[in-house]
Amino acid sequence: MKTKIFTAIFLLMGISLFAQNVNNIQMPELLNKNSRKTINIPDILGYQTLKCDFHMHTVFSDGSVWPTIRVDEAYNEGLDVIAITDHIERHPSKKDVAGDDNSSYEIALPRAQQKNIILIKAGEITRSMAPGHFNALFLNDTQALDVENWRDAFAEAKKQGAYFIWNHPGWKAQQPDTCLWWDEHTELFENGMLHAIEVFNEKEWYPIALDWCMDKNIAPHAASDIHGINSEMYNLKDYHRPMTLVLAKERTQESIREALFANRTVAYFGNILTGKEEYLKAIFEASVKIEFYREYEKGKTYIIANKSDVPFVLSSEEDLFTIPANGETMVNIPNGFNNWVEVKNLHVKGTKNLKLKLEL
Numbered sequence: 001m002k003t004k005i006f007t008a009i010f011l012l013m014g015i016s017l018f019a020q021n022v023n024n025i026q027m028p029e030l031l032n033k034n035s036r037k038t039i040n041i042p043d044i045l046g047y048q049t050l051k052c053d054f055h056m057h058t059v060f061s062d063g064s065v066w067p068t069i070r071v072d073e074a075y076n077e078g079l080d081v082i083a084i085t086d087h088i089e090r091h092p093s094k095k096d097v098a099g100d101d102n103s104s105y106e107i108a109l110p111r112a113q114q115k116n117i118i119l120i121k122a123g124e125i126t127r128s129m130a131p132g133h134f135n136a137l138f139l140n141d142t143q144a145l146d147v148e149n150w151r152d153a154f155a156e157a158k159k160q161g162a163y164f165i166w167n168h169p170g171w172k173a174q175q176p177d178t179c180l181w182w183d184e185h186t187e188l189f190e191n192g193m194l195h196a197i198e199v200f201n202e203k204e205w206y207p208i209a210l211d212w213c214m215d216k217n218i219a220p221h222a223a224s225d226i227h228g229i230n231s232e233m234y235n236l237k238d239y240h241r242p243m244t245l246v247l248a249k250e251r252t253q254e255s256i257r258e259a260l261f262a263n264r265t266v267a268y269f270g271n272i273l274t275g276k277e278e279y280l281k282a283i284f285e286a287s288v289k290i291e292f293y294r295e296y297e298k299g300k301t302y303i304i305a306n307k308s309d310v311p312f313v314l315s316s317e318e319d320l321f322t323i324p325a326n327g328e329t330m331v332n333i334p335n336g337f338n339n340w341v342e343v344k345n346l347h348v349k350g351t352k353n354l355k356l357k358l359e360l
């Protein structure tokens, strides 16, 4: 009898131990692990190479996402710094979305702090050409720029210590057949209200604007100007979103500000880098390692490795070859080769590529 009771107890225990939970079964394996991509562009010249996108929108202007989504995207894609630049004068969702020109920053800031993304307070001064659209960064009160006259908006931003970026200078909605520098831009430039130009915006590149940057010592930028969901817009499998590389002493807002005002930027879009020769050369040299492999009848064979995300497309009088991103290539260099190459996807001017001597 005793045995039977024990058996019954054990059976009951067994049922309760191994019974399936019918109330709530968690399946975390279905979730995105919140993983962050790494953008491989080396630090150079004693600076940190920070990956920044200073132009994007939310529902607080004509974008379609909530401000915290911009932080999540930036985190996932490996960025260090973003600025949400909602149009100061354009609020198509005003009927459904309360708040003002300061709201997108205030909503996104706690998420940015949580995810270690540096968020810069900013807005897009949205005027007809000229002067067109300008992002003003490092604002205290974006709402105060919402005034009728564009010159008053710029003066207010300057009073707040703003850094000014001329956005999409060749945007066809404003300059249909050309990309022109107007008298208003000279006025802004001479009065310390034009520090940078987007040589690339969304999917458009304006080589002539890179010439303006290099001729006048203005910082070249690249930006997404994203309005919808970034992963819907860009092919993130093969490329990063367009971004501005900022060479900063530290990964802090103050350091970024110092670096921007000192013009230490490189515009990065697709597989292209544009900017000052010394920065592009330093990125190339920090990325590439050349190793002698063996001699052959007419010269030497080298293995050239590239630890950056940018493939380098090299041409010389002898040949054209690519050092793949995060990979290596084997090349035959004939005797008598003068070692000078042109890097076809690194632009120091609108129509001028970086030239350098390979250390073979």
Ligand SMILES: [Zn+2]
Binding pocket: 124, 133, 167, 168
């Ligand atoms: Zn714009």
Ligand SMILES: [Zn+2]
Binding pocket: 055, 056, 057, 085, 124, 225
């Ligand atoms: Zn914009």
